[in-house]
């Protein structure tokens with residue numbers, strides 16, 4: 455971190471800041487110019503509040519040279535992290551595809567979809583039991599019963615299950631039953647929930663918030679990791695922009711950005727990004743070409759009658775065809791499906 459003093463700051467004033475930081479364990483290198491003094495702060499500055507330093511009247515500017523996230527930072531962990539989700543590796547050479555309906559609706563539906571996505575080559579099953587709907591009058595999910603049905607589908611197919619947690623109150627049940635706990639976009643900055651997840655060792659799929667910057671997203675991952683749970687997988691699912699044609703705008707540039715900044719795996723959700731089933735295929739292909747470690751795709755046996763997100767759901771046959779096409783793209787970018 456670099457602290458630039460206002461021109462003409464008397465020595466005793468910048469020395470006070472220097473001594474205070476030294477007493478907190480930082481090493482300070484000062485550059486004393488003819489009009490201006492600059493302090494270089496050396497050490498782990500992730501706990502230093504830039505705004506508190508700016509409160510000081512003699513401080514002109516404070517700049518970070520290092521990102522505020524540490525455990526998620528690639529500089530502290532140069533090799534890619536590979537997260538093991540009940541035997542399925544996410545982040546390695548092989549791409550992970552999570553597929554299934556937006557919501558678990560009944561046993562026949564979830565088991566049927568699970569069987570078809572497994573046949574098409576998916577390695578994990580998704581399905582919402584607790585749904586974060588915009589309207590309180592929309593279908594809210596089958597809740598605990600949904601978790602039971604997911605477990606039946608897992609037993610029938612062997613696919614590990616991925617489902618969203620909305621409240622820390624349900625954590626014990628999720629830790630017991632779920633292979634990969636999803637934190638939805640709306641809860642990305644639910645810091646209490648993130649801290650609770652940090653106390654477990656269950657893998658977490660952390661979706662990017664609706665309007666979150668990449669740094670805010672990585673800081674959310676840091677919350678989970680700071681508690682001791684390093685099993686975090688990031689998921690780009692589209693962000694809010696001025697465009698209304700699509701449900702969100704898929705930020706493909708987030709993939710190389712996250713790969714540069716962090717060692718964590720990043721997967722892409724083209725379904726919630728586009729909101730339109732016919733756009734899922736090209737966006738999924740683009741994500742693989744851009745270096746994503748996997749995909750999460752909504753698949754429904756009867757999208758016209760789905761209780762949630764039918765408009766963006768692929769029918770099983772289309773999903774199977776897409777898997778075939780993705781494998782060619784994966785090969786070109788040195789991955790396999």
Ligand code: PEP
Nearest residue numbers: 582638639640661691726
């Ligand atoms: C979902 O995956 O069903 C979901 C609600 O996603 P998001 O949190 O990205 O909107």
Ligand code: MN
Nearest residue numbers: 556752762763
């Ligand atoms: Mn959905």
